[in-house]
Amino acid sequence: MRRALIRSALIIFLAISFMPSWAGAAFPVPGAPPRPIQFIDAAGRSVQLEALPRRIIVIGRGPHLILHLLYMFPEGPERLAGMEKRGKSASDFLDLVDPAFKDKKALGVSPGPEAIAALQPDLVLIKGSSAERMSDALAKIGIPVAYLSLEMPDEFYRDVANAGIILGNGTRAAEITAFFRTRIERIQKTLAGLAEEKKPRVLLVMATDRGGKYAVQVPAAGWMQTFQVRTAGGAPVWLDAVQKTSGWTIVNLEQIARWDPDKIFVVAWYSIDPQKMIDSFKADRQWRALKAVKAGELWAFPSDIFGWDSPDPRWILGLTWMAGRIHPGLFKDIDMSGEVREFYGRLFGLDRNSVDSLILPKVRLDVR
Numbered sequence: 001m002r003r004a005l006i007r008s009a010l011i012i013f014l015a016i017s018f019m020p021s022w023a024g025a026a027f028p029v030p031g032a033p034p035r036p037i038q039f040i041d042a043a044g045r046s047v048q049l050e051a052l053p054r055r056i057i058v059i060g061r062g063p064h065l066i067l068h069l070l071y072m073f074p075e076g077p078e079r080l081a082g083m084e085k086r087g088k089s090a091s092d093f094l095d096l097v098d099p100a101f102k103d104k105k106a107l108g109v110s111p112g113p114e115a116i117a118a119l120q121p122d123l124v125l126i127k128g129s130s131a132e133r134m135s136d137a138l139a140k141i142g143i144p145v146a147y148l149s150l151e152m153p154d155e156f157y158r159d160v161a162n163a164g165i166i167l168g169n170g171t172r173a174a175e176i177t178a179f180f181r182t183r184i185e186r187i188q189k190t191l192a193g194l195a196e197e198k199k200p201r202v203l204l205v206m207a208t209d210r211g212g213k214y215a216v217q218v219p220a221a222g223w224m225q226t227f228q229v230r231t232a233g234g235a236p237v238w239l240d241a242v243q244k245t246s247g248w249t250i251v252n253l254e255q256i257a258r259w260d261p262d263k264i265f266v267v268a269w270y271s272i273d274p275q276k277m278i279d280s281f282k283a284d285r286q287w288r289a290l291k292a293v294k295a296g297e298l299w300a301f302p303s304d305i306f307g308w309d310s311p312d313p314r315w316i317l318g319l320t321w322m323a324g325r326i327h328p329g330l331f332k333d334i335d336m337s338g339e340v341r342e343f344y345g346r347l348f349g350l351d352r353n354s355v356d357s358l359i360l361p362k363v364r365l366d367v368r
Contacts, residue, residue, distance in 0.1 A: 202234030
């Protein structure tokens with residue numbers, strides 16, 4: 001008996017002695033000194049922190065995109081210390097997820113280093129894929145910066161992984177990535193082997209209000225909206241017109257008439273009523289002459305509190321919906337209400353009653 005106990009103790013001692021260094025990171029010892037973290041951000045910069053950041057500030061363009069990413073992690077709300085107020089307010093959504101969000105410190109547009117430093121951040125997050133002068137300015141006063149791109153799926157997965165490192169929750173990062181990958185794989189598997197000639201010719205445009213008239217633009221080849229069309233099994237008709245661009249390109253009705261696509265999807269600027277926009281297009285003689293409009297294939301791209309076409313996490317909902325509209329026969333089993341419930345439940349922790357009462361009434365779906 002005694003020999004057996006000695007043997008067991010020896011085995012435990014050897015196991016601890018030769019445990020790989022990464023194993024301790026998974027099971028931190030209470031009271032142990034903080035472990036440094038390191039990762040490569042979206043701008044290709046090596047970011048090194050002495051410990052997990054406890055106070056995170058979000059600044060720059062599209063701050064809501066990073067905020068929505070952070071709130072998919074249970075640690076996000078606690079670690080977020082403040083954000084720049086710019087564009088459509090993240091509070092329109094995050095107030096529903098976190099009642100304490102309204103108490104987070106808000107910075108004005110383009111805050112200076114002094115205003116940022118006043119919030120005592122351990123890390124500042126900025127959306128982008130190239131370093132800005134703000135990085136150097138903050139570095140001079142000892143505040144580290146990390147960039148997140150969030151533009152395309154591969155970049156999104158990398159940024160999710162980095163968020164997992166920043167928040168100390170790689171397991172949750174893997175769960176989030178798996179959620180998106182499995183839905184893309186479902187679409188790809190269904191469309192596998194589909195011949196190019198079987199893919200409908202698709203036009204996606206964004207409409208903006210120009211003095212009571214709508215101007216429309218097409219996205220660059222490398223943008224999320226183009227990815228959504230391609231992955232959903234459509235053949236984008238506008239790519240030859242945007243080969244050398246990296247943003248939105250204005251197109252006129254004469255060009256659209258020459259393309260004469262089978263299906264048209266219109267992203268409405270957030271201040272535009274999508275039904276009013278679609279009705280206006282249908283009332284226009286030139287739009288009515290298009291094949292897609294005649295066939296009832298003019299659609300407003302869906303949204304809820306935020307759009308489903310942008311690099312916001314909702315892009316997976318937009319992609320799923322679009323697959324069902326481009327190939328209705330192949331995706332007839334998709335239930336978008338169920339998709340919305342699962343998205344907000346698994347990614348943001350909202351229960352079914354909350355989704356049904358707070359989110360689904362705001363969903364603008366199948367406007368045509």
